[in-house]
Amino acid sequence: MEALTPQELHDHLLSREEALFGNALVSSSVDRDFPVFEIEKDQLLAVMKNLQSHADAQFGFLTTLCGMHFPEQGEREFGVVYHLHNLPNNWRIRVKVFFPKADMKVASLSSLWPTANWMERQEFDFFGIQFQGHSDLRRILNMDEMNYFPMRKEYPLEDAGRDDKQDKYFGR
Amino acid sequence: MSQTPNIPVHDVEKDYTTLNLGPTHPATHGIFQNVLTMDGEIIVNAVPTIGYIHRAFEKLAEHRPYNQITPITDRLNYCSSPINNMGWHMAVEKLIGCEIPKRADYMRVIIMELSRIADHIVCDTVIAVDSGAMTGFLYLFQWREKIYEIFEDICGARLTTNIGRIGGMNAEFSELTWKRIHDFLEQFPKALEEFDKLVTRNRIFVDRTINTGPISAERALAYGFTGPNLRAAGVDYDVRVMNPYSSYQDFKFDIPVGKNGDTYDRYMVRMHEMWESLSIIRQAVSNMPDGPVHADLPEFFLPAKEEVYSSMEALIYHFKIVMGETDIPVGEVYHSVEGGNGELGFYLVSDGGRTPYRLHFRRPSFIYYQAYPEMIKGGMLSDAILTMSSMNVIAGELDA
Amino acid sequence: MSVTIDPNLKPDGVEGSGFFATSLDKVVGLARANSLWPLPFATSCCGIEFMATMASHYDLARFGSERLSFSPRQADLLMVMGTISKKMAPILRQVYEQMAEPKWVLCMGACASSGGIFDTYSVLQGIDRVIPVDVYIPGCPPRPEQVLDGILKIQELAKSEGVGRRNSAEYKERLAQYGLK
Numbered sequence A: 001m002e003a004l005t006p007q008e009l010h011d012h013l014l015s016r017e018e019a020l021f022g023n024a025l026v027s028s029s030v031d032r033d034f035p036v037f038e039i040e041k042d043q044l045l046a047v048m049k050n051l052q053s054h055a056d057a058q059f060g061f062l063t064t065l066c067g068m069h070f071p072e073q074g075e076r077e078f079g080v081v082y083h084l085h086n087l088p089n090n091w092r093i094r095v096k097v098f099f100p101k102a103d104m105k106v107a108s109l110s111s112l113w114p115t116a117n118w119m120e121r122q123e124f125d126f127f128g129i130q131f132q133g134h135s136d137l138r139r140i141l142n143m144d145e146m147n148y149f150p151m152r153k154e155y156p157l158e159d160a161g162r163d164d165k166q167d168k169y170f171g172r
Numbered sequence B: 001m002s003q004t005p006n007i008p009v010h011d012v013e014k015d016y017t018t019l020n021l022g023p024t025h026p027a028t029h030g031i032f033q034n035v036l037t038m039d040g041e042i043i044v045n046a047v048p049t050i051g052y053i054h055r056a057f058e059k060l061a062e063h064r065p066y067n068q069i070t071p072i073t074d075r076l077n078y079c080s081s082p083i084n085n086m087g088w089h090m091a092v093e094k095l096i097g098c099e100i101p102k103r104a105d106y107m108r109v110i111i112m113e114l115s116r117i118a119d120h121i122v123c124d125t126v127i128a129v130d131s132g133a134m135t136g137f138l139y140l141f142q143w144r145e146k147i148y149e150i151f152e153d154i155c156g157a158r159l160t161t162n163i164g165r166i167g168g169m170n171a172e173f174s175e176l177t178w179k180r181i182h183d184f185l186e187q188f189p190k191a192l193e194e195f196d197k198l199v200t201r202n203r204i205f206v207d208r209t210i211n212t213g214p215i216s217a218e219r220a221l222a223y224g225f226t227g228p229n230l231r232a233a234g235v236d237y238d239v240r241v242m243n244p245y246s247s248y249q250d251f252k253f254d255i256p257v258g259k260n261g262d263t264y265d266r267y268m269v270r271m272h273e274m275w276e277s278l279s280i281i282r283q284a285v286s287n288m289p290d291g292p293v294h295a296d297l298p299e300f301f302l303p304a305k306e307e308v309y310s311s312m313e314a315l316i317y318h319f320k321i322v323m324g325e326t327d328i329p330v331g332e333v334y335h336s337v338e339g340g341n342g343e344l345g346f347y348l349v350s351d352g353g354r355t356p357y358r359l360h361f362r363r364p365s366f367i368y369y370q371a372y373p374e375m376i377k378g379g380m381l382s383d384a385i386l387t388m389s390s391m392n393v394i395a396g397e398l399d400a
Numbered sequence C: 001m002s003v004t005i006d007p008n009l010k011p012d013g014v015e016g017s018g019f020f021a022t023s024l025d026k027v028v029g030l031a032r033a034n035s036l037w038p039l040p041f042a043t044s045c046c047g048i049e050f051m052a053t054m055a056s057h058y059d060l061a062r063f064g065s066e067r068l069s070f071s072p073r074q075a076d077l078l079m080v081m082g083t084i085s086k087k088m089a090p091i092l093r094q095v096y097e098q099m100a101e102p103k104w105v106l107c108m109g110a111c112a113s114s115g116g117i118f119d120t121y122s123v124l125q126g127i128d129r130v131i132p133v134d135v136y137i138p139g140c141p142p143r144p145e146q147v148l149d150g151i152l153k154i155q156e157l158a159k160s161e162g163v164g165r166r167n168s169a170e171y172k173e174r175l176a177q178y179g180l181k
Helices: A006-015 A017-021 A041-053 A115-128 B057-061 B066-074 B076-097 B102-130 B135-155 B175-199 B205-207 B217-222 B228-233 B263-286 B306-309 B312-323 B365-377 B381-391 B395-399 C024-033 C045-054 C089-098 C110-114 C144-159 C170-177
Strands: A026-031 A034-039 A061-069 A078-086 A091-099 A105-107 A131-134 B017-021 B032-038 B043-048 B330-338 B343-350 B358-362 C012-014 C019-021 C038-042 C077-081 C105-109 C136-137
Touching: A006 A017, A006 A026, A006 A034, A006 A091, A017 A041, A026 B330, A034 A041, A034 A078, A041 A091, A041 A105, A061 A115, A061 B343, A061 B358, A115 A131, A115 B365, B032 B381, B043 B365, B043 B381, B057 B066, B057 B358, B066 B076, B076 B102, B076 B330, B076 B343, B076 C045, B102 B135, B102 B175, B102 B263, B102 B381, B135 B175, B135 C045, B175 B263, B205 B263, B205 B381, B217 B228, B217 B365, B228 B263, B263 B381, B306 B312, B365 B381, B365 B395, B365 C019, C038 C045, C038 C089, C045 C077, C045 C105, C045 C144, C077 C089, C105 C110, C105 C144, C136 C144
Parallel strands: A034 A091, A105 A131, C038 C077, C077 C105, C105 C136
Antiparallel strands: A026 A034, A061 A078, A078 A091, B017 B032, B032 B043, B330 B343, B343 B358, C012 C019
16 A cells, blocks of 8 residues: 655656646646646546556546536636545545636546446536536436526526515525 | 437337336335336346435535535435534534544544444345345334434434534533443344344345345446445445544454445445444443543634623624634535445535535435446346345435 | 314214214224325435334334335325425326325425425425425424324324315315316
């Protein structure tokens, strides 16, 4: 078990930047107990393949992925954050990609990790991120007939049509 | 874009039946639908539909102050709510960067292991019920009542506990709580042994569960399995050991691991985990350290009433905590705990406001339920029912 | 509408040696009330509290609900336990329509009564938006004692109902309000 501190792991992966990230690395840092890497969206699949199978990385377990929405950030309005885990060495990292609203296409990782299938459907359901290469990209948690993406910041939490609760009593 | 699921087209050679299992069905414990394509009794394909209890937890968490999110986390895996609560509190504590006193850690461990036992009681007895053995359910649920009584003494609620505080526990366990814990530790092993003798080597149960719904370790890891389901497939990944939290590194316990990843292995892993949990609770009770039950966090912990009425500072803190106007640092954190079903993760992004900017729950049931079609393909319908109950899919955690 | 629980089980009537004469309404009511077959429509946390109510400690079976029916065609009492989302509402309605008269609906928990703590875009704010409800049990989740109290109130309703109610104009109007037939 090669136990590395987050900073050591960050440096270990950066020392192999060419092999793992190619030229896709935008920025990297260590945030508390996770090395965080931000990469270019267009090279996502290649970088993830390297992170999964390269001998010095071997991140064979996709813990989770989630979408993010930062309105008014222009080019970095939407994002997807991946948490990867190398089980034998207990290495955990966080990988982020950001993209604007005009270009919501992100490569699907379901060919590398089958677990990404439903996770990506959930983020499509919530944010409208189009995962390219996904076998069955449709809504998973919300009703099929829903015509908006509810987790985006512009939409309210409450159901707009409810009439039995008055906002003024709920502090809204 | 088509919204209809991928159901195979009618095959001219064979006559497949389409069977709709759920969403309301006695054996699906929770509401999820499976449209099965069947060749007689053998399952050829399954298309699950979930979301029938989608309550928008992630959106709800963006609109509630940090203390008010604890009741929401209760309702994730509601069979073991304290684990969810503690996981959330630990995620916030990681964000604000505070040290928890050892005594609070040990108290948390006792509560988490009790709720793990409660969760595994539900799963194991329900596997038995689904194969026709109602007795175990009735016997062991009596012991769940005892666990509920302990929770009620500590926090006032049985099921959706909202237990503990950010920074530790709110108060010491009372005399009655300690007595109840001791009684539970003395009496429950006998009941668990009875259930063990009744079911584990029972010819009917063994015949029904061995080799049903198997999954190999490689496929399980590829599908993101964690928890008892992964350990039944042969991988000994337990968050309590790999990334210890809440002083779990102080405790000695084994991780039961199965071989085939079938229903029997999942049942046995949970059975053995209950024994390990009992051992952990015993260690925690006997090695309980002294000290405060809460970290020194005036921004999160309500000050004592005498101080609120006499000191200006305490009054302001009290007001800010109750109104949810505490100052939270900016940053993001991912923290995971070993829930009843596996790695329950909280990815919290804070922008300094009174509510989280984004809170993502890594829900184990949601992730491993994807593998269900693969696990039941080629098996019979009655085996599919047992596979579903042995996976312990909790609807609240599935849909969030 | 308040319902008083009458501890005196024996209805009014004329008693003699070997016979008891009373009105049909009362006998039918007594039979119905003490043999309600519930349909546990358990969706979330309240379902686990229902399992605790059904188990040996609180034992629902002593009130006549020994046989839980998961098929709506064979059930009398629809117990809706847990949050009903908008995706689930048509299914709930379909299950209710499949039940044969006389049928009662018991709504357990805050989520089923009014949406509970989930005032969100995906949760139906109370099942009485789609089906008529007879008894509401508040709580999150309600204690098993509260559930038993709710069942006893349903029993009182069943006892005092009368045989002609389901064909009356008033009842039909109530169903029509929900768009049911």
